Amino acid sequence: MQKRIPIGKPVMDINLPISGLNIRPGKVLCIGRNYAAHAAEMQSDIPEAPVLFLKPPTALIGDGREVLLPPASQEVHHEVELVVLIGKKGKNILVSDALKHVEGYALGIDMTARDLQAEAKRCGLPWSVAKGFDTFAPLGAFTPARDIADPRRLSISLHVNGTLRQQGSVSRMLFGVDELIAYASSVFTLMPGDLMYTGTPEGVAAVEDGDRLVAKGTGLQDLTVDVRRL
Ligand code: MN
Numbered sequence: 348m349q350k351r352i353p354i355g356k357p358v359m360d361i362n363l364p365i366s367g368l369n370i371r372p373g374k375v376l377c378i379g380r381n382y383a384a385h386a387a388e389m390q391s392d393i394p395e396a397p398v399l400f401l402k403p404p405t406a407l408i409g410d411g412r413e414v415l416l417p418p419a420s421q422e423v424h425h426e427v428e429l430v431v432l433i434g435k436k437g438k439n440i441l442v443s444d445a446l447k448h449v450e451g452y453a454l455g456i457d458m459t460a461r462d463l464q465a466e467a468k469r470c471g472l473p474w475s476v477a478k479g480f481d482t483f484a485p486l487g488a489f490t491p492a493r494d495i496a497d498p499r500r501l502s503i504s505l506h507v508n509g510t511l512r513q514q515g516s517v518s519r520m521l522f523g524v525d526e527l528i529a530y531a532s533s534v535f536t537l538m539p540g541d542l543m544y545t546g547t548p549e550g551v552a553a554v555e556d557g558d559r560l561v562a563k564g565t566g567l568q569d570l571t572v573d574v575r576r577l
Pocket residue numbers: 377378379426428457544546547
């Protein structure tokens with residue numbers, strides 16, 4: 348019997364105030380190009396398999412915190428995403444079993460230094476720097492998976508200073524949550540506390556010092572962060 352992760356308890360023992368989690372976060376898996384319209388706006392091809400990358404857990408911040416824009420980038424974009432919390436260890440998980448490994452769902456924002464990412468793409472280099480700065484992974488509180496019968500029915504949106512910038516239905520993902528978990532678990536053993544940012548719909552754009560980002564989703568808890576330039 349796997350140990351269940353309590354939902355709705357305060358924080359863990361490191362300085363990452365994620366409400367709803369009281370364990371250390373594990374791997375922060377992220378999926379690129381998982382909505383066709385976003386792939387198009389990035390002038391990228393639609394992938395044949397999920398595009399998988401990682402952020403360090405030190406990038407995580409909770410609701411109400413600040414995204415800090417680093418001097419190294421002049422163009423940091425918001426990417427609102429559905430985030431999955433893994434609650435059960437698994438390797439080579441079947442698509443048909445995958446949702447049993449989900450403990451909760453939350454909103455997240457995959458902050459991306461687009462200028463650094465573009466340079467990395469040009470040079471064939473990894474995205475770790477473009478995606479991995481401290482505070483580049485805002486994460487909201489989790490809704491227990493048992494309260495969400497079908498993640499495909501969720502929709503997510505992002506408002507910047509009160510203006511709607513991104514909106515998408517999870518049903519439009521190229522690879523569903525179940526397929527993403529199955530794929531990721533073919534590479535990594537998934538562990539309780541692992542997180543997966545599942546990709547962003549179209550509408551990504553640069554943020555500025557002083558912006559307020561509010562992510563919303565059906566059945567999910569709002570996530571609000573403010574942007575500050577270092
Ligand atoms: Mn993303």
